[in-house]
Amino acid sequence: xxxxxxxxxxxxxxxxxxxxxxxxxxxxxxxxxxxxxxxxxxxxxxxxxxxxxxxxxxxxxxxxxxxxxxxxxxxxxxxxxxxxxxxxxxxxxxxxxxxxxxxxxxxxxxxxxxxxxxxxxxxxxxxxxxxxxxxxxxxxxxxxxxxxxxxxxxxxxxxxxxxxxxxxxxxxxxxxxxxxxxxxxxxxxxxxxxxxxxxxxxxxxxxxxxxxxxxxxxxxxxxxxxxxxxxxxxxxxxxxxxxxxxxxxxxxxxxxxxxxxxxxxxxxxxxxxxxxxxxxxxxxxxxxxxxxxxxxxxxxxxxxxxxxxxxxxxxxxxxxxxxxxxxxxxxxxxxxxxxxxxxxxxxxxxxxxxxxxxxxxxxxxxxxxxxxxxxxxxxxxxxxxxxxxxxxxxxxxxxxxxxxxxxxxxxxxxxxxxxxxxxxxxxxxxxxxxxxxxxxxxxxxxxxxxxxxxxxxxxxxxxxxxxxxxxxxxxxxxxxxxxxxxxxxxxxxxxxxxxxxxxxxxxxxxxxxxxxxxxxxxxxxxxxxxxxxxxxxxxxx
Amino acid sequence: xxxxxxxxxxxxxxxxxxxxxxxxxxxxxxxxxxxxxxxxxxxxxxxxxxxxxxxxxxxxxxxxxxxxxxxxxxxxxxxxxxxxxxxxxxxxxxxxxxxxxxxxxxxxxxxxxxxxxxxxxxxxxxxxxxxxxxxxxxxxxxxxxxxxxxxxxxxxxxxxxxxxxxxxxxxxxxxxxxxxxxxxxxxxxxx
Ligand SMILES: [Zn+2]
Numbered sequence: 001x002x003x004x005x006x007x008x009x010x011x012x013x014x015x016x017x018x019x020x021x022x023x024x025x026x027x028x029x030x031x032x033x034x035x036x037x038x039x040x041x042x043x044x045x046x047x048x049x050x051x052x053x054x055x056x057x058x059x060x061x062x063x064x065x066x067x068x069x070x071x072x073x074x075x076x077x078x079x080x081x082x083x084x085x086x087x088x089x090x091x092x093x094x095x096x097x098x099x100x101x102x103x104x105x106x107x108x109x110x111x112x113x114x115x116x117x118x119x120x121x122x123x124x125x126x127x128x129x130x131x132x133x134x135x136x137x138x139x140x141x142x143x144x145x146x147x148x149x150x151x152x153x154x155x156x157x158x159x160x161x162x163x164x165x166x167x168x169x170x171x172x173x174x175x176x177x178x179x180x181x182x183x184x185x186x187x188x189x190x191x192x193x194x195x196x197x198x199x200x201x202x203x204x205x206x207x208x209x210x211x212x213x214x215x216x217x218x219x220x221x222x223x224x225x226x227x228x229x230x231x232x233x234x235x236x237x238x239x240x241x242x243x244x245x246x247x248x249x250x251x252x253x254x255x256x257x258x259x260x261x262x263x264x265x266x267x268x269x270x271x272x273x274x275x276x277x278x279x280x281x282x283x284x285x286x287x288x289x290x291x292x293x294x295x296x297x298x299x300x301x302x303x304x305x306x307x308x309x310x311x312x313x314x315x316x317x318x319x320x321x322x323x324x325x326x327x328x329x330x331x332x333x334x335x336x337x338x339x340x341x342x343x344x345x346x347x348x349x350x351x352x353x354x355x356x357x358x359x360x361x362x363x364x365x366x367x368x369x370x371x372x373x374x375x376x377x378x379x380x381x382x383x384x385x386x387x388x389x390x391x392x393x394x395x396x397x398x399x400x401x402x403x404x405x406x407x408x409x410x411x412x413x414x415x416x417x418x419x420x421x422x423x424x425x426x427x428x429x430x431x432x433x434x435x436x437x438x439x440x441x442x443x444x445x446x447x448x449x450x451x452x453x454x455x456x457x458x459x460x461x462x463x464x465x466x467x468x469x470x471x472x473x474x475x476x477x478x479x480x481x482x483x484x485x486x487x488x489x490x491x492x493x494x495x496x497x498x499x500x501x502x503x504x505x506x507x508x509x510x511x512x513x514x515x516x517x518x519x520x521x522x523x524x525x526x527x528x529x530x531x532x533x534x535x536x537x538x539x540x541x
Numbered sequence: 542x543x544x545x546x547x548x549x550x551x552x553x554x555x556x557x558x559x560x561x562x563x564x565x566x567x568x569x570x571x572x573x574x575x576x577x578x579x580x581x582x583x584x585x586x587x588x589x590x591x592x593x594x595x596x597x598x599x600x601x602x603x604x605x606x607x608x609x610x611x612x613x614x615x616x617x618x619x620x621x622x623x624x625x626x627x628x629x630x631x632x633x634x635x636x637x638x639x640x641x642x643x644x645x646x647x648x649x650x651x652x653x654x655x656x657x658x659x660x661x662x663x664x665x666x667x668x669x670x671x672x673x674x675x676x677x678x679x680x681x682x683x684x685x686x687x688x689x690x691x692x693x694x695x696x697x698x699x700x701x702x703x704x705x706x707x708x709x710x711x712x713x714x715x716x717x718x719x720x721x722x723x724x725x726x727x728x729x730x731x732x
Contacts, residue, residue, distance in 0.1 A: 238657045325674075325714055332674030332713075340674065375710060394715070397675025399641040402602035409676060484605070486680060489710060489717040500715070502676050 035149045036066055047150075050123065055113055057123035066152065067137060073122070080115060080122060087136050091115050093122070100136075140201070159202040159228050164209040164219060170257040171215045173232065175207065177250045185254070190237035195254065200228030215239055215256050232256070316536040318362045319355060320382035322392040322490060323348040327372030332397035334512035341370060343515050344393045347503065350525035351393075355532060379493040389464065389535070390498035391528065392490050395506040395515060404508045405479025408469045409500040410461035411492060412485035460497035463538065468501060468531040475527040476520075478504060478511070501528065585622045585629075586615035595627050598688035599640035600681035607681075607688060608640035624694050625653050628662065631689050643685035645671035651706065658698035659721060660690050666705050672713040679713040687722045699723045 030051035037044055047062035060080065064071045072081040078093040090099040096114045100107050111132060113125035126143070129150075134141040142151040158178035165172045175195070183197045207221035207230060217233040236258060243254040323344040325331030331340025345367070352363040364385055366378040382390040396403070465483040473480045491498045503524045504511040514520040593616045598607040614626040628650050634642040649665040672678065687700045699721035701708065708719055 236657070238659055329714060375714070394676065397673040397678045398602055399600055399643065399673055399678055399681065400602050403677055487717045488715055492717055500676065507673060507675065
């Protein structure tokens, strides 16, 4: 009786064992050979992939060979240690937690599937190779299912770093790119800006920021097939942005300002700027690098501003005159039909003659005849030619015919300038980079940057405006309306002292009559000529 | 084909025709109704509402200051509808002989909306095409709009001017209007 029972037990054990073996065999038979192509096919290797539980596994010996790792196996506690470049990876069979150590920093990482022992061989999941080893190796690992080829290529990041800096009035994000790259910015949801860089490979560990200032929550980057994507998450959905590409080195700069335009939004702005924090084991090294960079930047900045101050013996040798309107845009029209575009061209030409003849300065007109020139194009002419002075010439208009007289405008920034922000912006936008841009691209250049840049010249612009207003007062028997400030389009972008002269009111019957006479035109030209002489003396003193 | 069958066919055809006509009529009714509701879709005010006073800012020929005039508008539930009434009054122009209008002829208010304190005011193209030009008139136009909105409606913190639904560079070739204006006094007398 007892014997029989044992027999049955034994027999059932055998049956279970056989069934298990069959199952095991079925699950393990899905093995196939793959090709491993390393560094664009410079080195070809082969390995065997086995599917277990519908997941692909590769022998650790193949991994060790392909990536040139050193393997230690501790059979007593089923522990596998891999040494790979600066990393040490500890794995335990059947355990999804692995320990990665680099520079004495240990970090526990959860992987998708555990390493296993199959048929006496240590196998690791392919996901571990794609996800974890790839990032440690600095290699791009692609699995081509069709050709059964594992492509292991050098990971060449072309988007290497991201810096986010909080300024008093805006937040600047600079994305370092290896070459000139096309990018587009999409606002798919109201609180997120997506920067999409086709063909970009971002170092996602560096291209992120937990900035968390008044405007921005955080910035992350990831790979979406062939595109690198950077998400910039706003705090306020009304936030606006401006972006532009800078060269030498190439970088995409995105300025985020609050929904209230250029008003002060970042109240708690920092003057020490390292804001990039990486979550992973690279944390310390990245932070150190950032701090160092900021220090260097600050030193460079102080040297830039120091240089500026020493540069006292300025010369007024190139002057750009801008006769307003032209072509399809007649400007203001007088009661008897006199057009602003014609009057201002006359004034500009006469002023040019005086300056060239008596002062020997180089004078460039933004237009020489009756044709249309864009507002950007006018300022670009001045910037491109390194003008020392920019004078935009107009005649004024009012809704009723009564207003009379002359006034001179200079630029109002409309924002509080943080001197540190100014210095950084100056560095980001050196003269060289500005000139590399074609006039057509000028419009997308950050307005804030230009406001800050023009602010640098506000003192001199105001000085010239006052001189010109006085000179006009001496020459013209008309109403002196004073000097004023405003957000004028052509002055905003000018990178030199600049003013806009409203010589008289073309809409006023008496002023229009005056503007028709060559004598009056000459008086205006003469007054502006006198003011250039006076200003030149002041500056070159 | 016998008579009965012919009648049957005719009957079917007429039923089909009736259905088609009825359908067309229904569609027509529906379309016209939609059109009616479209024109009525912005009831800025109803006349049985309380009346409140607001201040309009008009131009001055003698200086860059604004000449203010008081107007009555209906106190609507939505303050944006009060703001729309104010702009419509501004478009109508001043009563005071010394004040000058600030909105060019034939300009229409296309839309006005306020979001998180930012007002977006959209005018028809005439605000630019019929503008007399000149820095003086251009700043008067911008200043009056911005002042009228900001000084009367505390929920409006800044104003972005749009033309035909778009942000444009300038109205008349001088002042940059690509960004919102917070205060009018962008042009200050510095003397
Ligand atoms: Zn003009």
